[in-house]
Amino acid sequence: MEKAKKLCMNLQQVKVETRVEKGDPRDVICGMAEKLGMDVVVLGSHGHGLIKRALLGSVSNHCAQNVKCPVLIVKKPKTSPSPSQS
Numbered sequence: 001m002e003k004a005k006k007l008c009m010n011l012q013q014v015k016v017e018t019r020v021e022k023g024d025p026r027d028v029i030c031g032m033a034e035k036l037g038m039d040v041v042v043l044g045s046h047g048h049g050l051i052k053r054a055l056l057g058s059v060s061n062h063c064a065q066n067v068k069c070p071v072l073i074v075k076k077p078k079t080s081p082s083p084s085q086s
Helices: 002-008 025-036 050-056 059-066
Strands: 041-045 071-075
């Protein structure tokens, strides 16, 4: 949470609000997006495999389908091999 706050501190003319809530993340995120009238929801993606995602469901996919504002899903960058490994 602290890392995310630091990254957002330098954004100009962007209101960033953080919340810590309890409950099913899918329901909480969708509910808060509506309650706060968000312009955009930014979510990270864990990149779970097909089986795990099928069993547990994808929070980011659920939010993308159910939140009324745009949803930006940020995937963790792939690690590239160091030059000595090429």
